Amino acid sequence: MTAPTAPPLVDLFERGLDAPICLTWELTYACNLACAHCLSSSGRRDPRELSTAEAKAVIDELEAMQVFYVNIGGGEPTVRADFWELLDYATAHHVGVKFSTNGVRITPDAAARLASNDYVDVQISLDGATADVNDAVRGAGSYATALRALENLAAAGMRNFKISVVCTRHNIPQLDDFKALADRFGAQLRLTRLRPSGRGADVWDELHPTAAQQRELYDWLLAHGENVLTGDSFFHLSAYGEALPGLNLCGAGRVVCLIDPVGDVYACPFAIHDEFLAGNVREADGFSGVWRDSELFRRLRTPQHGGACASCAFYDTCKGGCMAAKFFTGLPLDGPDPECVQGYGEQLLARRGDGTRVPKPSGDHSRRSRTTVDLVLTRREAVEQRARPPVSDCAEHPLAGLDLTPTGKDTAHA
C-alpha cells in the first residue's frame, strides 16, 4: 500500500500550533526617530512597559514553549537600559534573537559584542539607498546612523546581518542600489511590505507602491531575489503567477504573533488594534495561556473562507492578502487586499464613499512634537561618572534610563 502523503505544510499551519515558531516582541515604544510610516506609532515610552523581571519571565515561557526565535523591535529596542541583559538572557535560554534597529547604538563595541554571540542576528532598518530618499521618511541623519552601524558590524566581523527595507513608492526604483549596498557591507538584503499600520495609515496614500511598481518589485524578486529575504510579506503578489519563496501564509495568530511593550499580545505587529488583541502576558496563564486559549487566536485558527475572493483563481496562494492591510484601509476582511494585483481592492476602495472612516490604531505613542532626538555617543567612562537617579515608572521620555548625552537640540523632522 502506498504510504499516505502528509498535507501541505500551509494547511497544517493554518490550524495553528501549540506554540509560535517565531514572534515579534516590541520591547519599548520609545524611539529616537519619528519615522513617517512607523507601524507601531512609536516615539514616547509607555510607563506601563514590562519590567526587566517581567521580560525575563516572558523569555522563560518562550524557552519552555520552545519558541526558537524572536524578532525584537520597538520603537528602538536598544534604548532600553536592560537591552543587552535581555539579549544575553534570551540567547542563554535557547531563544534565538534577531533585533531590528535604526543603528543608533551599534558602536564598534556593541558590534564586537554582537559578533561574539552566535545566537543573535541584527537587522538595520533603512528605507532609501541614498540619504535623500531614506531621510525623507526616517528623519535627517538616520541614513548616516544606519550606515555607520553597518560599517561597525562589518568591521567587527559580524556575519549575516541584514538591511531591512520597507518598500515604498520612492525606493522601489532603488532595488538594485539596495542590493549593491548590502553587497558592499557583506549584509543580506531584506525587502518587506509597507502596511497601512500605525503612522503608516497617515502616509499610505502617498507611500504605498503603485500597481506598476508592485509588478516591478515582483519581477525583480523573481530575477534577483535568490538571497533576498522578504519575511513572506509579499504573498499577495503570488497572484501574478509564480509564488515567491516562503510559506505564502498569513501567520498571524497561527505561527506568529506580537508581544508589545506593555505585554499586550496581538495577532501580528501590523495589527496593533483592539480588534486583534488576544490578551496580555501579565494575565494568570502568561503568554502561553494567551497563545493557546485566547478567543481571537482560536477564531483565526479555524478554516478561513475566501468570501469574495473564493472564486479567484489565485486564492490558493494569495489567500486574500493581508488582514492588517484590509483592516486599516477599512476593507472587509473577507474580501480583496487593498493592493490586490488583480485590481479588485482598488475597485472596492473606489466604489465606497470618500468619507468612509477607517479604524485608527489603538494606541499612539508618537512624540507630540514629531522631532527626532539627536544623540551624541560618549565614552562609557564619561557616562558612568555621572550619578543618575533611578528612572521613574511614570517616565515617558523615550530616553528615560538611557546613559547617553543628548545634544539638547532637536532637528526638525524631515
Add this chain to the structure above:
Amino acid sequence: MSQLHATSPVPATEIQDEENPDEQSLIEADDLIEEVSIDGMCGVY
C-alpha cells in the same frame, strides 16, 4: 530538488507498491520533510 537514494538500494522487486511499482524510487522526500527559512513566515518584522 535532488534525487536521493540509499547506499543499499532495495531491489525493485522487493518494493511492494501495488499501484505504482516503478514510481516508488522517484518519490522525493518532500512528502516527509519540508524546509523553510525562519524568515519565511508573514507577521514578523
Add this chain to the structure above:
Amino acid sequence: MTTTDSATIVMDLDRAWDLHPQVSVRPEPFGALLYHFGTRKLSFLKDRRLLAVVQALAYAPTARAACLAAGLGDNELPRYGRALAVLVQSSMVVGRTP
C-alpha cells in the same frame, strides 16, 4: 555519507548518526519542527515515525537500526533514508563515532 555529484546525495544507513547538538526538536501533532540554532534552518518533519527515527539515532548503532526500531518496514527504508539524507545535507543530522 558520500556525495556522488552535486545533485545526488547517498545516505549511509549502516553507520551511526545523531542530531547536531545545536538542533532543537519540537514534537507537533503532525510530526515535528527541527530548528538548527547555528544555521537558522527550520525543517518540518511531516511524519511521526520519521520523528521517532530521528530521536532513535543517538542510541541505535546504525540509522538502519533506528528505522527498524521506529517500526519501519524494509520496504520503507529508501523513502526514509532519503528524508534522513535531506537532514544530513542541512546539517541537522551528523555522523557519530560510537
